[in-house]
Amino acid sequence: MIFKPNGFNFILKKLQTLALLLLCGGMARADIKLPSVIADNMVLQQRSKVNLWGWASPGEKVSVEYSWSKSAIVATADKNGKWNISIVTPAASKTAYSLTFKGKNTIEIKNVLIGEVWLCSGQSNMKFTIAKGPATWETGVNDYEAEVAKINNPYIREYTVKETVSDTLMNDTQGEWQEANPGNARLFSAVAYYYAREIYAKTGFPIGLIASTWGGTPAEAWTKKEVLQSDADLNVILSRYDNALKSYPQEMKNYPALLAQWQKDTAAARLQNIKAPKAPAKPADPMTNSKSPYKLYNGMIAPIINYTVKGVIWYQGESNADHAYQYRKLFPAMIKSWRDDHHDQNLPFYFVQISPHYTQNAEIREAQLLTYRNVPHTGMAVTIDNGDSANVHPRNKELVGKRLALWPLAHDYGFKEMPYSGPLYKAMKIEGDKIRISFDEVGEGLVAKDGDLKEFTIAGDDHVFHGAQAKIEGNMLIVSSSLVNKPVAVRFAWRSIPYPNLYNKAGLPASPFRTDSWPGLTEGKN
Template sequence: MMYLKRLLLFLFVVIADAALFAQVKLPALVADNMVLQQNAKVNLWGWASPNEKITIRLGWTNLPVAITADAKGNWKTAVDTPLAGEKPYDITINASNTIVLKNVLIGEVWLCSGQSNMFFPVGREDKTWKTGVKNYEEEVKNASYPNIRLFTVGLNASPIPLEEVTGSWKMCTPESIQTFSAVAYFFGRELYQKLQVPIGLISTSWGGTKAEAWTAQNVLEEDVAFLPILQEDAKNEKLYQEKLETYYLNLTNERIASAENALKGQLKKPKKELNKTSYVLYNAMLHPLVNYTIKGAIWYQGESNSGKAYLYRTLFPAMVRSWRAEWNEGNFPFYYVQITPHKGQNAEIREAQLISLKTIPNSGMVVTTDIGDAQNIHPIDKQTVGYRLALIARAKTYGENKLVYSGPIFNHMKIKKQKVQLFFDYTESGLKKNGEVLKEFEIAGNDQVFYPADAKIEGKTIVVSASKVKEPVAVRFAWKAVPEPNLFNNDNLPASPFRTDDWEIRTDRK
């Protein structure tokens, strides 16, 4: 692997140097139709000849910005943006050539990432997705929001950090929304309708991928907890290293001949072999985005890490830290989805995500136990997911302080003889059950054997008991791969699965 990295780095330097004397170029993200974060310092950047002088004129101010490219031709500057508005602007960049960026809006920018449930598109143009979202024909027909802008990062993987992605900004139309992330769109649509400001959505996701693929290399290598992940990668590396070396050597002449492609840094391993390997998606699909100022991020992933759910408790927060460190915008909002019930999943990964609420600052979690599909790991109700993510953003990011954005979250319990009383957060409006009796509660004594429990709502608490458990010590709720719980708060948001014990579970040992 080290040989391949050195070869890649050498090739990149050689052909990038050859491209430095070209005209001023911009990354794919800095383009027509983009949305820039309002009332912020945002970066504009690109490449030019060494030491080339560049003048930037911003449509919202009469003051030009003058900068000079460095000795390698790289340039970057931070500019102030105004408050959001529907008025489009032009940005003119003058150097040896002139580039005019048109139809630029100022608003709110969100990064949207994860695996297939984030990638899942609104429509069904792609034959891979047989259904589209719920009511997809109606959703597509009504998706005319010219002030919502969409950018989908092209699939790519790399063993070294890249500087560019493929993709383009598009206005939200029935045509463009067909293949765009459904969760991201419904999240953005809700924000647009409530905030009435332009919304920019950057979708960077890939089905079947693990969190470690989206985490920076140094973060994985500096924590001994992640050694098993790197060891597993090393084993897999041996299986295809020879094939990869041949692949890269065959690309050498083509890459040297094409300064354009070199500048974009698209030196790829075969995608199918790489997309589950550590840090390669971070390198190719996140690192190139870090100059772009964002408001926050939404995330829908976890299915591919369920086999090592205990490790996910550490890995997931580490991944978020690595993003925040790269963007250097502080603890920007990070809101995510707890995975939905499915026969191939387990309760432990949902617990890891629940625990992460406390270990990831400025975070929020959407519970989806009421909208899953036991037979389909890609449930089609993406509208509810996007809406609930937007609820969190509206409350925590945009100041709707009285808005309830979470269902009941277990806080603590009290043992009262043969009964256990459970206390929750986010129950100010009270608790309710959808159905005649509360389901999915279990109770156990010191023998660690769980029995179905009778559960009753008492005020803003739940009281559980079972005739077979005389001295209860632990309670579990919705603790299975496909639970069917029916506990909600009166704001119609479902309670998260939980357990009160810390007994060893099967993913502890993996």
């Protein structure tokens, strides 16, 4: 058949229109998409109903097949395109499994392990990497090159959440699961890695670590906005933030003049051969500041909070030291909120009591001790003997990870006879001119390491503390001072940089404590 040019053009246009309609129809039905945390090399929590989720076209059926079972489960995307599904995982093993998601398209997730998954969060001491990082404070652990070279365990894996500030709840983040080997492990969280290494060594379970950290950040940045709004003592944090928002424009207007004056003063200092003044800091925009309340929860916890985990490890508190009394309420509220998100009020939550440093007062450690005492299913690794007076980032992260791992090993993994804590203050009794102190977690007994017991003080009704002698008597201490005839209170390691030496026979240090409840430096400071 011979077509005339006009007829040919007409048919060609019809075919083009049909192709365009088919293309648009295909585009209208979106590909299924998974969050970045559900990806190759991931670790799923063993013996659990684990959450899987993603996005597709509204009403689209999404099936999930998993290689440890012949069955498949189907989910339907809601009106917003979100779908959720739960699958039952088997016991931990070193077998590599796969997951296949089928909808408009097919996604296969490979090299999936079943084991134990821990969310690892906090500020710089949790972020602190095994090897030297780009920031000046990221010095790496002791002898980090040798340490990295010997790391080769494909059954320990870490997913690092990208640092993200957000004013609204994010539904996804960026990151990838990586196996622990010399190429990848350099930038693993050191505390998290040593923690995982200890658990793996004792259990043989594959370990998945989800590291969501940001240096220099306070706990309120990791706390849901609604939690801060619902409590009058915490709502002042939002008021402080609102004031910062209001003052920021004027601060930015003032900044050029401050900078110009600094430049002038610096030039004059050079001429006089004297030390130049410190440059004025550029005002931080509260909207994008990692220290602002709830921003990191939105950007770095919300996207992965649906991922099924065994528990949480946390290393933070340095940035809340100036508001330590407030932290007594803030920290437990944050823990409860995260547990609410996981629909599990028994979710293990183990944390590190911060190390000595000249910027860290005793009251922040007390707030952490009180959290352990008052919040069930928590544990606290004491590191009062692992400080660096000049560096808030002690390099011996192996000790921290090991002490932290004692808690789940004893409480979650069946090693019930394993000592997991040093002595913790329990009660006091006044006996004439002495005070008797009793402890929990004494284990096989108290010991003074390297000589007489140090860092004890005692006071009478005048609230004036004097250096005291402390002696071990059974599983208790007897504390006294010739300067205090009628004592009423004892304190131990109650300063920023103490050098205590009270341990139990398992080699675990006692936590700093005080027997009094007299107003401290941070009470009322909101």
